[in-house]
Amino acid sequence: MSDLAVVIVSWNVRELLTGCLRSLLTDLDRSGLEAQVWVVDNASSDGTPEMVAAQFPTVRLIASRENLGFAAGNNTALRKIIALRNTQYIWLLNPDTEVQPGATAALLAALRSHPRASVVGAGLYYPDGALQHGAFRFPGLTQLLFELFPLPARLYDTPLNGRYPRRLVEGKTPFPIDHPLGAAMMVRAEAVAEVGLLDEGFWMYCEEIDWCWRMRKAGWRAYYVPSARVVHHAGRSTAQIRVASFVALWRSRLRLFEKHYSPLKRRLARRLVRWGMRWKMHQARAAHRRGEIDSGELTARLDGCRSVLRL
Numbered sequence: 001m002s003d004l005a006v007v008i009v010s011w012n013v014r015e016l017l018t019g020c021l022r023s024l025l026t027d028l029d030r031s032g033l034e035a036q037v038w039v040v041d042n043a044s045s046d047g048t049p050e051m052v053a054a055q056f057p058t059v060r061l062i063a064s065r066e067n068l069g070f071a072a073g074n075n076t077a078l079r080k081i082i083a084l085r086n087t088q089y090i091w092l093l094n095p096d097t098e099v100q101p102g103a104t105a106a107l108l109a110a111l112r113s114h115p116r117a118s119v120v121g122a123g124l125y126y127p128d129g130a131l132q133h134g135a136f137r138f139p140g141l142t143q144l145l146f147e148l149f150p151l152p153a154r155l156y157d158t159p160l161n162g163r164y165p166r167r168l169v170e171g172k173t174p175f176p177i178d179h180p181l182g183a184a185m186m187v188r189a190e191a192v193a194e195v196g197l198l199d200e201g202f203w204m205y206c207e208e209i210d211w212c213w214r215m216r217k218a219g220w221r222a223y224y225v226p227s228a229r230v231v232h233h234a235g236r237s238t239a240q241i242r243v244a245s246f247v248a249l250w251r252s253r254l255r256l257f258e259k260h261y262s263p264l265k266r267r268l269a270r271r272l273v274r275w276g277m278r279w280k281m282h283q284a285r286a287a288h289r290r291g292e293i294d295s296g297e298l299t300a301r302l303d304g305c306r307s308v309l310r311l
Contacts, residue, residue: 004028004035004108004186005087009073010095011042014051016233017095021056024099031105036060036087038077042067069203070182078197087189092208094183096233106228107186110174118191118220119212121180122228123169132232134181135169135224137162138213139256141268148276164224174223178216182208184230191220199259204245206252213260243304250308277305 006024010017021037028035040062041049049063062076074092081090089111091104103122110120124134137143139162145151146161157163168175185208195214198207212222250273257269284301287293293301 002034002036002087004033004089004091004104005077005081006035006037006091006093007040007074007077007081008038008093008095009040009042009070009077010044010048011067012044012046012048013095014044014046014048017048018051018055020093020095020097020099021052021059023097024093024104025056027099027101027104030101033104033108035104036081038062038081040064040068040073040076042069042073069200071198071202071204071207072200075197075200078192082189082193089186090189090192091184091186092182094232097184098231098233099184100229100231103184103228103230106225110223110225110228111186111188114174114221114223116219116221117223118188118195118215119180119222120174120186120228121177121222121224122184122186122230123224123226124181124183124230124232127231127233131166131170132181132234133163133169134183134232135164135177136179136181136209137164138178138209138216138260139253141265141272144269144272144276148272149279169224169226171226174225174227177222177224179209179212179222180224183232183234184228187211188220191215191218194218195220201255202252204248204252206249206256210256210259243300243307246304247307247311251311254311274309277308281305 008017008020024037038060039052041064043064043066049061052059052061068076078090081087089108091107107120107122111117121134124132126132142160143162146156155161164177195218199210202210254273257266261269281302284293284298288298
């Protein structure tokens with residue numbers, strides 16, 4: 001039985017994936033860990049499958065002929081891994097990440113030392129060394145307000161916006177959270193077998209929140225591991241389809257609300273989203289009048305907001 005299986009779903013980020021795999025394999029070798037590494041390529045047109053086959057022959061490559069999305073892409077490998085029954089832990093890793101020395105071992109140690117932990121998240125940092133928030137409370141209506149409307153800047157990095165204290169996030173000790181960001185999230189195979197795979201109704205975004213919420217309801221817990229440092233080049237895949245990504249984000253959030261909110265809270269959430277989209281349209285038109293964005297950008301923003309209003 002191997003210590004770990006790693007799953008990376010990639011779409012048109014060949015160079016970033018190359019760096020990700022090199023950093024991961026280096027850390028695995030340094031730590032003396034045995035791992036299966038899987039890459040699920042979502043019909044990339046930039047030569048990603050060929051690069052993986054040529055440069056990383058030990059990696060198990062699944063080259064899809066269509067873009068399955070993030071959840072279904074991960075599930076494609078997860079089904080095979082669970083069926084093999086030869087690993088206890090699975091690391092879902094984004095292709096735009098770089099694993100820093102000791103990160104893999106730190107995440108494994110946290111899972112092993114907390115028997116009811118189903119998920120552990122890595123400490124995420126931007127390439128310039130700045131902290132990226134990677135641990136959150138489950139989203140509520142207050143967090144929606146922060147997403148949709150201008151609120152005092154001093155409140156963004158507080159529990160009101162689902163954040164945990166920086167002294168914990170930048171510390172050295174794992175601590176309990178509601179859910180991590182899905183960019184570098186290690187899970188216990190036993191918990192996956194119990195609660196099921198990622199919900200493929202989330203084509204992109206929020207799938208890790210839903211997964212952690214389902215695990216919490218089943219009695220499992222999540223932890224953040226600050227010492228497991230991972231660099232995250234955030235948003236490089238989704239930047240290729242910016243408007244589609246914006247609509248996908250809000251479609252996923254609305255699905256999340258439907259699954260986990262009460263009927264009253266769902267109605268309030270939908271009302272806030274409608275108000276928020278109209279506010280964003282107002283902001284876009286004002287920015288265009290001030291000459292801050294051109295007509296093409298205005299059209300893209302308005303189309304995105306209108307698409308969300310139709311959901």
